[in-house]
Amino acid sequence: MVADLLAATGAVLLFVVAALVGHALENDHGTLRLHWPPLYAYADPHVGPGTPAALIVAALVVAYGPTVARRLSWRALLWASWLGSMAWIWSLALVDGWHRGVARRLTTSYEYLQSVGGVDDIPAMLREFTSRILMDAPDNWPPHVAGHPPGALLTFVWLDRVGLGGGAWGGVWCITLGATATAAVLVTLRALGNHRPPPGPEALDGEQLARRAAPFLVLAPAAVWIGVSADGYFTAVAAWAVALLALAATRTARRPRWAALGSGLLFGWVLHLSYGLGLLVLLVAAVLWIARTLRPVGWVVLGALPVVLAFALAEFWWFEGYFTLVERYYQGAARVRPYGYYVWANLAAQVVVVGLATVAGLRRAVTRTSWRRALPLVVLLAGALCTMLAADLSGMSKAETERIWLPFALWLLPAAALLPRRDHRWWLAAQAALALAVNHLLFTGW
Numbered sequence: 090m091v092a093d094l095l096a097a098t099g100a101v102l103l104f105v106v107a108a109l110v111g112h113a114l115e116n117d118h119g120t121l122r123l124h125w126p127p128l129y130a131y132a133d134p135h136v137g138p139g140t141p142a143a144l145i146v147a148a149l150v151v152a153y154g155p156t157v158a159r160r161l162s163w164r165a166l167l168w169a170s171w172l173g174s175m176a177w178i179w180s181l182a183l184v185d186g187w188h189r190g191v192a193r194r195l196t197t198s199y200e201y202l203q204s205v206g207g208v209d210d211i212p213a214m215l216r217e218f219t220s221r222i223l224m225d226a227p228d229n230w231p232p233h234v235a236g237h238p239p240g241a242l243l244t245f246v247w248l249d250r251v252g253l254g255g256g257a258w259g260g261v262w263c264i265t266l267g268a269t270a271t272a273a274v275l276v277t278l279r280a281l282g283n284h285r286p287p288p289g290p291e292a293l294d295g296e297q298l299a300r301r302a303a304p305f306l307v308l309a310p311a312a313v314w315i316g317v318s319a320d321g322y323f324t325a326v327a328a329w330a331v332a333l334l335a336l337a338a339t340r341t342a343r344r345p346r347w348a349a350l351g352s353g354l355l356f357g358w359v360l361h362l363s364y365g366l367g368l369l370v371l372l373v374a375a376v377l378w379i380a381r382t383l384r385p386v387g388w389v390v391l392g393a394l395p396v397v398l399a400f401a402l403a404e405f406w407w408f409e410g411y412f413t414l415v416e417r418y419y420q421g422a423a424r425v426r427p428y429g430y431y432v433w434a435n436l437a438a439q440v441v442v443v444g445l446a447t448v449a450g451l452r453r454a455v456t457r458t459s460w461r462r463a464l465p466l467v468v469l470l471a472g473a474l475c476t477m478l479a480a481d482l483s484g485m486s487k488a489e490t491e492r493i494w495l496p497f498a499l500w501l502l503p504a505a506a507l508l509p510r511r512d513h514r515w516w517l518a519a520q521a522a523l524a525l526a527v528n529h530l531l532f533t534g535w
Contacts, residue, residue, distance in 0.1 A: 097449050104437045112125075120425045121427075130534060138183050139182065139190070140529070142180035147524075150308045155517075158300045163296065174270075174307050181313055181525075184528045191256070191261075195319065199232045203234075204230060215400070218239045222414055223416060224421065233319070236418070240362045241319055245259055248262060260316070266326075267316070268315070271306040273325065276335070277328075302506035305444075305505035324496045335376050338385050346388050357392065359496075363493075376469070418485060422488075423485075435481050438491045446505040447502055469503070473498075
């Protein structure tokens with residue numbers, strides 16, 4: 090317990106140093122382009138209609154979450170994790186009020202919905218998409234549209250076409266899907282842990298790990314940024330792609346080939362939602378290593394091909410879009426944002442996304458005891474850390490990583506399952522307190 094607290098204290102100090110150094114740099118030079126470094130936020134102490142609900146959800150999960158997660162049937166646990174995650178995300182979003190916290194989040198000048206009304210011809214939009222990325226291009230895209238492949242914009246165009254247009258429906262879409270990522274992680278943990286459980290009487294099988302992790306996934310501070318950002322939606326798509334791969338690789342699914350094809354379809358789509366999610370290949374490698382097989386790879390590739398070919402036939406070339414984006418990236422704030430600060434401050438920002446329980450769990454993951462008890466989880470955590478470090482070192486993530494890295498940070502949250510069960514409620518309370526503090530003291534943006 091003492092070592093866990095020391096690890097958590099170290100993480101807090103890292104964040105404090107990043108905040109102090111960041112404020113000094115921004116005040117002196119103005120190069121960080123942040124109001125409250127290392128987070129994309131500004132100070133705004135407030136309460137809102139979601140405050141009572143957030144307190145109630147937090148209290149219920151802290152008091153009953155571990156017990157309920159142990160006793161529910163597996164299928165009921167998956168549903169409960171989704172609904173509990175939605176309750177937590179919704180209540181935190183509504184701390185900022187309905188309009189500011191939900192309905193207007195995706196309608197700002199940077200966001201996707203600014204461009205939905207201008208898309209009258211989808212094939213024409215795809216053909217000219219790359220030509221509108223650069224800042225000096227005629228009718229250039231807003232930052233978030235330009236910064237992603239066209240799948241993100243297409244999602245909101247399609248929602249608009251079926252009568253679910255506007256910021257409110259967009260917010261509902263992102264929260265509803267984003268909350269399912271919790272269930273996807275549980276499915277993955279169970280499949281991988283049951284496939285190759287570590288030997289020994291103290292070993293935790295996959296279902297035990299999933300049940301221990303469930304309350305921490307539900308009460309994650311990451312919920313502050315899932316609601317409401319499109320990255321919450323990206324996180325869910327990526328999480329289910331990994332979950333289906335785990336089911337296919339461990340042959341847990343009734344039809345492993347269909348699971349692998351579904352995984353490939355989702356991976357193909359997620360590549361066209363965010364360029365950075367190509368780094369999930371490192372997490373994929375971890376899943377395949379745990380399962381000790383490459384059997385699903387061909388089927389995954391086959392599943393991804395229709396999506397990739399559809400965009401290529403529509404004349405959107407992924408690599409051309411990516412390299413054009415790199416040029417656009419350095420036309421904006423990234424040109425002056427110092428790599429030397431963000432390369433470590435990005436990691437400090439993750440402290441408030443994953444929470445102190447995750448930090449303490451990661452400390453335990455490097456011990457020999459955890460390797461004996463939960464090796465599949467340790468390998469999965471290593472894969473997630475590698476994706477995050479690769480994104481960090483690339484220099485393409487200067488600020489806003491609390492939102493952009495959600496698909497990677499999600500897979501660090503199960504580290505809390507390694508903490509002693511007797512301490513779970515204390516660590517859950519710490520997770521809830523951190524999320525509540527961030528949401529009530531700061532106004533986070535993207």
